Amino acid sequence: MINWKEDTAPSPPYYASIFHYLLGDDLEGYAEMDEITLDLATQTDGFLGYESHNSEGRGSFISYWRDLEAIDTWRKNTTHLQAKTEGRRRWYKYYHAMIAKVESAHFHDLKS
Numbered sequence: 496m497i498n499w500k501e502d503t504a505p506s507p508p509y510y511a512s513i514f515h516y517l518l519g520d521d522l523e524g525y526a527e528m529d530e531i532t533l534d535l536a537t538q539t540d541g542f543l544g545y546e547s548h549n550s551e552g553r554g555s556f557i558s559y560w561r562d563l564e565a566i567d568t569w570r571k572n573t574t575h576l577q578a579k580t581e582g583r584r585r586w587y588k589y590y591h592a593m594i595a596k597v598e599s600a601h602f603h604d605l606k607s
Contacts, residue, residue, distance in 0.1 A: 497546045509559055509562075517588045535572060536558060541569075542560060542569070
């Protein structure tokens with residue numbers, strides 16, 4: 496499920512920043528930085544929400560943003576830049592990132 500900042504999905508269009516990764520062996524400081532950067536991202540103007548999945552070291556983190564300017568602001572955040580440096584240096588064996596424009600979205604809560 497997506498953790499929307501305002502508890503409801505925004506109306507499109509908006510943007511998704513998609514980050515897929517494979518964790519490395521040296522994860523010292525990773526969990527702490529993950530918590531710090533998530534907190535900072537949620538405080539960034541234009542942040543809409545996120546979802547995260549991790550299984551056996553393979554994961555995805557998708558954050559949702561109002562516009563490309565908000566993504567650029569987050570991209571330039573000093574702490575985020577530090578996290579990216581450490582990620583490349585030791586936390587990830589592999590990763591890729593993509594930005595996608597969400598033009599249509601449908602959400603269904605299928606309760607049993």
